[in-house]
Amino acid sequence: MLRSQLHVQVRDHILELTHQRKLQAGDQLPSEAELSQAIGVSRNTIREALMTLERDGMVVRRHGIGTFITPVPQHLRTSLHQVLPIPELIASSGFEPHIKNLKIAVAQAPSEAYEILQATSNDPLLSISLLYLADKRPAIHVTYWLIPSLNIQPSDWNTFDGHMINFVERLMPLRIHHTVARIFAVTATKQLADTLKVKRSSPLLKMVHTAYTADGQPIYCSTSYQDSDLLEVTVVRQRK
Amino acid sequence: MLRSQLHVQVRDHILELTHQRKLQAGDQLPSEAELSQAIGVSRNTIREALMTLERDGMVVRRHGIGTFITPVPQHLRTSLHQVLPIPELIASSGFEPHIKNLKIAVAQAPSEAYEILQATSNDPLLSISLLYLADKRPAIHVTYWLIPSLNIQPSDWNTFDGHMINFVERLMPLRIHHTVARIFAVTATKQLADTLKVKRSSPLLKMVHTAYTADGQPIYCSTSYQDSDLLEVTVVRQRK
DNA sequence: TACCATTTGTGCGTATGTATT
DNA sequence: GAATACATACGCACAAATGGT
Numbered sequence: 001m002l003r004s005q006l007h008v009q010v011r012d013h014i015l016e017l018t019h020q021r022k023l024q025a026g027d028q029l030p031s032e033a034e035l036s037q038a039i040g041v042s043r044n045t046i047r048e049a050l051m052t053l054e055r056d057g058m059v060v061r062r063h064g065i066g067t068f069i070t071p072v073p074q075h076l077r078t079s080l081h082q083v084l085p086i087p088e089l090i091a092s093s094g095f096e097p098h099i100k101n102l103k104i105a106v107a108q109a110p111s112e113a114y115e116i117l118q119a120t121s122n123d124p125l126l127s128i129s130l131l132y133l134a135d136k137r138p139a140i141h142v143t144y145w146l147i148p149s150l151n152i153q154p155s156d157w158n159t160f161d162g163h164m165i166n167f168v169e170r171l172m173p174l175r176i177h178h179t180v181a182r183i184f185a186v187t188a189t190k191q192l193a194d195t196l197k198v199k200r201s202s203p204l205l206k207m208v209h210t211a212y213t214a215d216g217q218p219i220y221c222s223t224s225y226q227d228s229d230l231l232e233v234t235v236v237r238q239r240k
Numbered sequence: 241m242l243r244s245q246l247h248v249q250v251r252d253h254i255l256e257l258t259h260q261r262k263l264q265a266g267d268q269l270p271s272e273a274e275l276s277q278a279i280g281v282s283r284n285t286i287r288e289a290l291m292t293l294e295r296d297g298m299v300v301r302r303h304g305i306g307t308f309i310t311p312v313p314q315h316l317r318t319s320l321h322q323v324l325p326i327p328e329l330i331a332s333s334g335f336e337p338h339i340k341n342l343k344i345a346v347a348q349a350p351s352e353a354y355e356i357l358q359a360t361s362n363d364p365l366l367s368i369s370l371l372y373l374a375d376k377r378p379a380i381h382v383t384y385w386l387i388p389s390l391n392i393q394p395s396d397w398n399t400f401d402g403h404m405i406n407f408v409e410r411l412m413p414l415r416i417h418h419t420v421a422r423i424f425a426v427t428a429t430k431q432l433a434d435t436l437k438v439k440r441s442s443p444l445l446k447m448v449h450t451a452y453t454a455d456g457q458p459i460y461c462s463t464s465y466q467d468s469d470l471l472e473v474t475v476v477r478q479r480k
Numbered sequence: 481t482a483c484c485a486t487t488t489g490t491g492c493g494t495a496t497g498t499a500t501t
Numbered sequence: 502g503a504a505t506a507c508a509t510a511c512g513c514a515c516a517a518a519t520g521g522t
Binding site: 245246247281282284288302303305 | 489490491492493498499500501
């Protein structure tokens with residue numbers, strides 16, 4: 001295993017400085033030329049690192065002035081442009097994540113799942129339902145549906161740790177490239193209200209997630225329900 | 241006025257090809273070297289263009305294979321990482337956007353608005369409420385609150401066309417750098433139900449948007465309500 | 481106003497590494 | 502192994518934006 005690319009090392013170096021609070025929100029970084037000389041890599045490499053940091057919203061670069069640590073609350077940084085597994089999402093909201101309830105089945109799925117996964121509508125789909133807890137309170141109820149061709153064995157589920165992306169990538173030679181989330185407001189059914197421990201017919205946030213490879217092939221989709229007052233959904237969008 | 245930068249021209253050139261359907265979802269682009277020679281710019285410039293296209297989710301680049309048009313439905317492209325004004329959002333969902341109802345006031349605002357805008361809590365804030373229509377159906381009800389220091393004159397409102405970002409940037413020498421949206425599910429109040437023409441106590445999607453400059457200074461915030469079945473909210477998140 | 485130093489932005493050329501077929 | 506294509510990295514020159522003299 002080679003050590004990682006230079007610009008990633010530079011990136012990590014700068015992130016490390018922010019974690020050590022040597023660089024704080026709003027602070028100006030040394031100029032590209034200074035960083036280049038101090039670290040001993042070319043200015044282009046510095047620029048590459050700064051560009052990825054900017055893409056991910058960690059720094060703001062201003063022509064003719066300099067590069068600054070983005071003044072955005074720390075907890076938002078994690079959710080900028082990334083796909084965040086639910087346990088990490090819960091953790092980044094300041095709660096202790098747990099997974100409580102698993103139900104695995106190979107069964108007929110809602111027709112919507114077949115459409116999304118481009119599967120023939122009579123194949124039974126592997127599905128798994130779970131309840132993510134935040135500080136032992138029910139927070140998100142999720143049901144995943146996986147495309148049939150994955151061929152996952154029952155024993156594989158022992159290795160499932162709540163990160164669906166990691167799970168399928170560890171088992172299969174594929175890579176999730178992006179996810180699409182569609183967001184709705186719904187009213188809690190009796191069953192959902194019981195599961196999530198909210199009042200009957202409270203409003204819930206429903207999200208339909210689909211994970212795709214770079215080819216655009218759907219790998220799995222999920223439907224999740226959550227109390228949006230307990231666990232906020234935040235989307236940071238950059239311009240340009 | 242100078243012509244734009246080379247890599248932007250290259251980017252636009254490629255986008256133009258996709259609009260003309262000469263390049264479609266999933267198609268492979270010519271190699272960097274070919275593009276470089278065909279267009280007559282250096283390979284670095286091609287790479288710069290391809291990188292911004294990748295950042296915005298329009299293409300997928302695969303090491304050792306090539307660059308491909310991202311196979312994502314066209315209507316999602318617009319919402320990838322951008323901040324989209326509501327009228328354009330409605331248009332990209334296939335509806336005709338209209339703005340119906342404006343109510344402008346300088347008044348006390350909810351305490352949340354003062355917190356978000358970091359304003360002293362007794363100043364009256366300029367607020368504007370409007371109803372965005374999609375094909376003449378009420379779609380989104382929004383109330384904006386602007387920071388006091390903008391000093392907008394009543395006459396300025398004549399130039400307001402429903403794009404709040406454009407509006408404030410045209411009037412003031414500032415630039416909105418990013419927005420943060422917090423998303424909730426709520427139950428329609430009687431008033432909201434009437435305005436949006438939905439049943440009493442239907443579930444509605446509530447979004448609290450805040451627009452910031454690169455300094456992290458909030459410029460305005462808004463609260464919006466919408467029927468998520470009429471107008472879906474979609475978030476595409478990329479990995480890496 | 482004009483000019484300057486600083487800093488990021490753009491663009492070119494080149495060489496080499498790495499992944500895929 | 503060879504061919505192809507993208508990835509990384511270096512060095513250089515000049516443009517453009519900003520802030521101060």
